Amino acid sequence: MLNIEEISSPLEPLFQRLRLRDRLSEAEHLALAGAMGGTLVVTEGDEVVEEGDVPSHSLLLVDGLAARYRVLPNGSRQISAFQVAGDFVDLPSFTLKVIDHSITAISTCRFITFPHKELAKIVEDYPHLTRLLWMTTLLDSAVQREWLIGVGRRSSIQRAAHLFCELGLRLDVVHKGQPEHFGFPATQADLADALGISLVHSNRVIQSLRVMGLLEWRRGEIVVPDVSALHRFADFDPTYLHLDHHPR
Amino acid sequence: MLNIEEISSPLEPLFQRLRLRDRLSEAEHLALAGAMGGTLVVTEGDEVVEEGDVPSHSLLLVDGLAARYRVLPNGSRQISAFQVAGDFVDLPSFTLKVIDHSITAISTCRFITFPHKELAKIVEDYPHLTRLLWMTTLLDSAVQREWLIGVGRRSSIQRAAHLFCELGLRLDVVHKGQPEHFGFPATQADLADALGISLVHSNRVIQSLRVMGLLEWRRGEIVVPDVSALHRFADFDPTYLHLDHHPR
DNA sequence: CGGTGAGTTGATGTTCGTCAAACCGTGTGG
DNA sequence: CCACACGGTTTGACGAACATCAACTCACCG
DSSP, rough: OOOOOHHGGGGHHHHHHHHHHHHHOHHHHHHHHHHHOOOOEEOOOOOOEOTOOOEEEEEHHHHHHHHEEEOOOOOOOOOOEETTTTTTEEEEEEEHOOOSEEEEEEOOEEEEEEEHHHHHHHHOOOOOHHHHHHHHHHHHHHHHHHHHHHHHHHHHHHHHHHHHHHHHHHHTTTTTTTTEEOOOOOOHHHHHHHHSSSSHHHHHHHHHHTTTTEEEEEEEEEEOOHHHHHHHHHHGGGGGGGGGGOOO | OOOOHHHHHHGGGHHHHHHHHSSSOOOHHHHHHHHHHOOEEEEEEEEEEOOOOOSEEEEEEEEEEEEEEEEOTSEEEEEOOOEEEEEEEEHHHHHHSOSSSEEEESOOOOHHHHHHHHHHHHHOOOOOHHHHHHHHHHHHHHHHHHHHHHHSOOOOHHHHHHHHHHHHHHHHTTTTTTTTTTEEOOHHHHHHHHHHHHHHHHHHHHHHHOOOOOEEEEEEEOSSSSSHHHHHTTTTTTTGOOOOOOOO
16 A cells, blocks of 8 residues: 555645645545656756757656746846746646746756656546646746736836745745745846846845845845735735635 | 537637647537537626636637736736637636636627536546646746746837737737737727836837837727838747647 | 856946826717 | 817926946855
8 A cells, every 4th residue: 555655755845735725635646646757856057948848748846946937039038937846847848848938947956757648647537636737837827927017017126025925935835945034046147037137236126125124145045034024015915826725 | 410610600719729739629629619608798998807706617708809917006007918819818717716817808808608617527528628728828828928028128119019929920820810910909008008118108119119110000900011020120939829739 | 376156336328117298089068 | 060078199308217337355166
């Protein structure tokens, strides 16, 4: 007899992410565990997938920080998402086939591969689990939409504050950090590309947050002295993270 | 015996959108037709769904132009997507449950409702069709990601040009326009909110495109005199629209 | 001890927002 | 038929947010 606790440990972040939103049956736990392929480790700074790839498997991030991005012809880079443990960084390729953006490892990342063939079996046999996997892609999409709203209509300082509110909560869900203290192994250049501002400006934004007492950031660690103050400053409303439990 | 042509006419835009990307069997055509609920007409300027709604059905837009948006506490509005015929404006609510953004009718819109109960049946019985519906939500997400990249890293003029390249192609897919000529019943204020700029600036951007000979826009009609010139100016690469045919 | 990547600072210019006013076609009521 | 209101568009003047260029510091590492 398989023991969920034993086989599932690398999948725990995904399970936590799913179980926060809905019940996950034992059979569904096992189905996911059974669909696992191998492990993939990508060292800091390397590419995980590149624009134009047509992967035969999807990647679940189980440890580390990754970034989805595109580089424009003029050389500038825009990061469209940070991915943390429990995020299926590559699930869109299951139905979209061709990857339309690249993914890089901000810190060294550990992934679990899920062959598309195995995912297709889940779609055949586990309709509820299928909806949950579908949901995870829509969660990513909701976060991305919030970023779009921020880049379009929030000041760069608010946007930075908003990002740190978001990351704190998302890491909390998968027990990889807390809203008041979590790892963020990115550089100020990475942050600039995520916020859609220049490197110099990103430095000044961080300094502003520091002097306002809203943020500390040293050696890859973020400390938020007063979480609710940061939330207020950022006009942060976590609705878009869909942290609530529903039958889906 | 049901005749596809007869029952499917309001679904044609969706079928075209799907068939461009993959084969759609007769059974799948019928399954979609069978999942249809009623028709919903929303007049210009009215809300289709509002933030916080928990709908029991999803909405397929079959005619008109709609916009997904959020209003921030400071009163500014950001449009995160334009929806055209064939777009499932509301499919995320099938698994996300709570709507985290509002949708407004830019022009009068006609929708077909799909009860979530019926969609759940499709997930039970039609795995391939399920993947295609899943895909449509990821297509929306890919478009949204491209907008994020544009707002973050493109100039507002390029962004506007890029938008008109995109809309021309998307409308072409569902036979509601061509890249060189299509309806765009929005105001300059709507455009401003989509591009993340002010109304005044949106006016100046349009004028620039006009004097460059890249665009004409009168009475809700866009004319692109030289499509490839506009594409070149916008650095437009349609990869992200996933217009290619694949087994999925 | 030199090199390198990350962070920081200052000076200057551009893009874009805001405020304010005018314009223009369309529709409406006297 | 005309006066007027109204939404959408257009224009000008000014200021704020942000980019760019350039230089410097600091920690770390071979």
